[in-house]
Amino acid sequence: MKNSGKLGIMLLAITLLVIAVIDISSDKQVDWTRSYDQRDKIPFGLYFTHTELPKILGDSTQVADFSSTNYSDIKKFLSGKEQATVLYIVNEFYEGKETIAELVAFVDRGGEVFISANSFPHELLDTLGLDMEYYYPQNFGEVWDVNDRPFALSNGTEAYYKDLEYPGFFYGLNAPETKKIGYFQTNEREMPNFLEIKRKNGRFLIHLEPLMFTNYYMLKQPNFLYAAAALRLISRKQVYWFDALLQDQNATRTPLRVLLQNAGLREAWYILLFGLLLFLLFRSKREQRAVPVIEPEPNLSKEFAKTIATLYYENGNPGNLVEKKIEYFLYELRTYYLIDILTLEEDGFAKHLSAKTGVALADCAALVALIIRYKNIRSSTDAELLTVNKQIEDFKNKANML
Template sequence: MKGYRNYIILIVLLFGALVMLEYFRPKPVDWSHTYTRKEKMPFGTYALYDLLPSLFPKKEVQEVREPIYNLLQDSTLSGNYVFIHNYFEADSVDTNALLDFVSRGNQVFIAAENISRFLTDTLKFDTHHLDNNTPDSTALYFTSQQKHLVYTYPKNQEAVYLEADHKAGHVALGRNKAGYLNFMKVPFGKGWFYINSAPLAFTNYQLLTQDQSDYAATALSHLPVAPVYWDEYQKQGRMESQSKFRVLMEHEPLTWAYYIALASMVLFLLFKSKRTQRIIPVAEPPRNTTLDFVKTIGSLYFNNGDHKNIAEKKIAYFLEHLRLQYHLSTNTLDEELKDRIVNKSGANEALVANIFNLISSIRESNSITAQTLMMLNNYLEEFNAQTSIRPKANA
């Protein structure tokens, strides 16, 4: 037992060491392109969202977690609507609401590599991916700056450029060193659309790791100082429920703890219910009570002293046995019947004669003694013993 205890302690220590190692192990960097404002991973926008109050002083910065149409139903709404994501999605209803919002003198800033066809067709421009991935394609500058400062966003990323119809009044604001347009503004009504094809330039990696926050700040400085509506709906969907489960799902360790606790509870209920299940009773096969019934009736007759009645029933059962087993007529107990019984059953001739004589004596008597009944029983048992082990004679 002591040896087993040492093994158990060793296993517990090893398991604890494994848990601690997993807990303190550095987590791998998540390079997912989320663009969400709460994410501090390289391609989140936590740093930029934190920078907005200084870019738009004394103006409200509001996170939007609903579709474009829902927000812009309020026609009195004014300011800058900012979208930064890999893909800008808007159906015809959302696009019309956005066009109406800009036409009233507001601004929409979109930084995306792919833009909804409803908007590109209306504003007469398109996005294209560069086939080659040269340093020039990821080196960006603003055309409005007299001395072109070059900003580089993460290498090994596929560059996207804008192709615009110059007759539609588009104004170039930025290009890459290869000469392709990547930032422009498009007039619509009293307002402007600002289109940028390099959303990675607005991420945490660009602002913090590359220390190039000036690019995002310069791009957004084209917008007037007005309230900012920061879209998170296209990246996260609607606002989550404010229940406690939302907190569990936001943090990976808490999420795993919740799932493990839930699985443990299910296993406990399964095994607990199995251990406390009601015992199924053993079903005994039905008993043949015929013999018990016969013994009871026999005891009743014997105790009442009616020995002849018992003897007559034994005689009737014996004669019935002869009829069924040997197909003999037992109406008359004569010598011919005795000989046929001896031949067919193989029983001793003297025994059969004794049985016949005793049956005749009992039938002629009004009553018999217990000794006579016992004699009849012994004769019949001896007959059954002889006929059960000796072969039957042919008819």
């Protein structure tokens, strides 16, 4: 047990040492993945916006997350929430036509929907009477100067975004219920990228470029002012923010999600598991398997003899016992003294037996006569059985056979 404990401590120390070496030597590169996840603190995550949104909209604003966009679930979720705003900040808004129909019905009843995405499905654009495209330079080899392409809101707030090389824009805005509230400038033209679409009792706020709301830009003052001004167009005090990660069926749902999502913690977890595997492997080889205790077979000769005797006694046939007693005695004579018992009835047998055993000739002659008399008798009394038994036992005692 002491060796196993020492091995475990050594493996733990080695694991901690390997973790420290990996942590010190690893190149901590910045993760520029555009996750748009409310929990991510990477540059293009939404942690800052998700945390500060109540302050941006006012301290009385309440923000809650929702995840399911299943048709039946979204219908039930939106029911009775016409005084709230549903907020989407996602890479692509790819909901199905049933969900889109429920969102449109929600707006018609008085709800508000704010969507910021890089692309929208045809069903939504067609329902809202919109067309969109991406702005590309006529010469694809041309180098763009982001300082010549500001993004602006209708209230005059401006900001520049160096990562938006080919921004999206809307066109063909002829409907009176559609209002341009944001745009970017290029070649002295205003390209709409933020719209308000009123429908009956509610409205849609449709925004292109969700990158503007990520941590990287929200921590820069001009960009923060632009994004905050865009978010302040939300007019409701209850906001339901769509959580894309929970809706993703491939998202990690294990309680170890925090460990698995962090590169350093994930490596430490795997090393720890590997160390435990080595520990169990070495321990299984070092410790001897328990040997089962096998009890020896008990000696039941006495019980067996008692059982046989009881059967003979209950059978009530002493003659059979006399026969067995004589046969066993003759077997002992043949075994101990090598006497040929086939000559039992010959005249010289008693003399030969006396010479072999050292018992008086008269005793030997009397015993031989008794044996010859009862050897072939099938029926006898208890008294006769006792007589035969006594004579044989006395002879064995005199011949030292006991």
